[in-house]
Amino acid sequence: MKHRMLSAAVAAMMATPVLAAEGERVQITGEMIDTWCYYSGVMGGPDAVQGTAHHTCALWCSAGGIPVGLLAEDGTVYMVLKIEGDDGSAGGDTQLRLASHTITADGMLYTRDGINYIVVEDVVSDAGITNPNHEDFGPVPGFAIPDPNQ
Template identity: 65%
Template sequence: MRHILFIAALALPQAGLAASGERIQVTGEVIDTWCYFSGVMGPTDAVVGSAHHTCALWCSAGGIPVGLLTEEGTVYMVLKMEADPASAGGDTNLHIASHTITADGMAYERDGLNYLIVETITADQDIVEQTHDDFGVIPGFAIPEEAAQ
């Protein structure tokens, strides 16, 4: 995994101490933030939805934080999913990888990034984006050749 580099730079650094949060209800896809921001597996529309589901599981299990990608393109880094709102352990959330969910929680801006602590998942639409129709499986080796035949 070390060969991958990622870029997620935007705003100037700010020493944002204890920024106030805002309670929101937001709908989006639970994404693999590594592959989404790195571009290493292809364009962003190829690393969401069904095409990237297996890799999203791998990355989440491997410790990559999940994000919530809204329809408008905003990404929230998820600090916690349906648990102690004061925690930020970077949980794995394999059961909702690639799913489109609606979350009720607290949103924060810090260091130029959006963060979200999900208090409750109020809806789970399963995998909505059927991206495999356009991209197949991303990456291709997610399905071994013998299994694909």
């Protein structure tokens, strides 16, 4: 009897990680960023891979199919899977058009294995590009803007 109870408990615990995630309605304000440059540090620190400094690279990465994230004001990143019915999260036009923009997104949040995902049902507001950090960092990477002298 004891063995059967222990086996059942073990089986239940082993099964836990594969349970489907549940969604939660949220409204998030943040910047649409290129997640690989942000997470990997390949281009420098997190402050340098957002805003105007990194806008051209954000276009490259979005068009290249790298996941786009919504970087909230508290530093949380939400991986964007869909925007207003457009499921083109791998190089789609809607995500490309919104690169580096600060938006307020209303939608459903899903969390799984330490990653936040958002399905944006409505872009409540789009403030455009609001972080003029090229004044601090220059273009990131340095070759993002072609040198007119070469």
